[in-house]
Amino acid sequence: MTVDNKAGGNGFIGATAVLQAPPDGHTIFIAGSSPMAQNTVLFKSMPYDPLKDFRWIAGIFEGMAVVVVPANSPHKNLGDLVAAAKQQPKKLNYGSYAAAYRLSTEWLNQAAGIQTTLVNYKGAPQVTTDLIGGQIDFAMIDAVAVAQLIQGGQLRALAVTGDVRHPLMPNTPTLKEAGLPSYGRSAWVSMAVRADTPPAIAQKLTATMMKILADPATRKFSDEQGAFLLPYDDRQMAAFHLSELEKYKTIATAAHIQAE
CATH class of the missing domain: 3.40.190.150 (Bordetella uptake gene, domain 1)
Known part of the structure; x- marks a missing residue:
C-alpha cells in the first residue's frame, strides 16, 4: 500500500x-x-x-477531542468555563483551525447553553501557541496532538469528547461526566x-x-x-x-x- x-x-x-x-x-x-x-x-x-x-x-x-485552557487559566474545570461564559456571553473566545473542531465547539456551546466567539486559525500549532500564551480562552482540539502539552503542564484539560475517558489523560472527565449528557462523538x-x-x-x-x-x-x-x-x-x-x-x-x- x-x-x-x-x-x-x-x-x-x-x-x-x-x-x-x-x-x-x-x-x-x-x-x-x-x-x-x-x-x-x-x-x-x-x-x-x-x-x-x-x-x-x-x-x-x-x-477524541479535548477542551483545553491555558495552564494559568482561572477555569479549573468545565463548570468554571461554562459559568464564566454564561456570566458574560460572547466574551470568551475559542480557537479553531478545522471544520470538525469549529462545529464540535459550537455543539459544546449549545449543549452548555453558552455563547463564545470564534477565532479562526490556519492550523493546530497556531492555536496551541496562542492558547499557551493566553491570547485565546479555550479550544477544542485533537487529544493526541496536545497530550504532551497537557502532561507537561503547559495546557490544562477540562474534558474530552466520546463515551469513555481518553487513555492518555485518564483523570480528565468526558463531557458527559462533566455535565453535558447530550454530547457524544x-x-x-x-x-x-x-x-x-x-x-x-x-x-x-x-x-x-x-x-x-x-x-x-x-x-x-x-x-x-x-x-x-x-x-x-x-x-x-x-x-x-x-x-x-x-x-x-x-x-x-x-x-x-x-x-x-
Missing part, C-alpha cells in the same frame, strides 16, 4: 484526487468527518458530493472509494477491512494511539454518515453558521 498525503484545502484536494483516479479500488479515500460531514454545512460549493460521489467501505476509528475516520467502483471490488475491500478491524493486533495498536475503533461495514457506515449529516446541519442552524 502507498500512502499519498494530499492534505489541505479543507479536504477538497484529497477527495478530488480520489475522484480523478480510476474506479478500480486501488485508490481509497481515508475520509474523515470534516470532508464528509462538516464541510457540507460550511461550504456552499464543493468539488465533490459526499453522498453521490463516494461509496463507503468501512469505518476505521473514532477520534465529534470526529471519525473512515474509508471510501468512488461511487462507480464495481460492487464486487468494493465488497472485497469491506470484507478485508472487517477482518483487519477484528484483529486483536489492530485493537492493541488503536489503544496505544489513544484512538477507538469504529468497526462499521459499508452499510453501517452509510447509515452513520446520514445521521452525522443531520447532526451537523442541526448544529450549524442553531449556531447561525452560514455556508460560505
Whole structure:
C-alpha cells in the first residue's frame, strides 16, 4: 500500500484526487468527518458530493477531542468555563483551525447553553501557541496532538469528547461526566472509494477491512494511539454518515453558521 498525503484545502484536494483516479479500488479515500460531514454545512460549493460521489467501505476509528485552557487559566474545570461564559456571553473566545473542531465547539456551546466567539486559525500549532500564551480562552482540539502539552503542564484539560475517558489523560472527565449528557462523538475516520467502483471490488475491500478491524493486533495498536475503533461495514457506515449529516446541519442552524 502507498500512502499519498494530499492534505489541505479543507479536504477538497484529497477527495478530488480520489475522484480523478480510476474506479478500480486501488485508490481509497481515508475520509474523515470534516470532508464528509462538516464541510457540507460550511461550504456552499464543493468539488465533490459526499453522498453521490463516494461509496463507503468501512469505518476505521473514532477520534477524541479535548477542551483545553491555558495552564494559568482561572477555569479549573468545565463548570468554571461554562459559568464564566454564561456570566458574560460572547466574551470568551475559542480557537479553531478545522471544520470538525469549529462545529464540535459550537455543539459544546449549545449543549452548555453558552455563547463564545470564534477565532479562526490556519492550523493546530497556531492555536496551541496562542492558547499557551493566553491570547485565546479555550479550544477544542485533537487529544493526541496536545497530550504532551497537557502532561507537561503547559495546557490544562477540562474534558474530552466520546463515551469513555481518553487513555492518555485518564483523570480528565468526558463531557458527559462533566455535565453535558447530550454530547457524544465529534470526529471519525473512515474509508471510501468512488461511487462507480464495481460492487464486487468494493465488497472485497469491506470484507478485508472487517477482518483487519477484528484483529486483536489492530485493537492493541488503536489503544496505544489513544484512538477507538469504529468497526462499521459499508452499510453501517452509510447509515452513520446520514445521521452525522443531520447532526451537523442541526448544529450549524442553531449556531447561525452560514455556508460560505
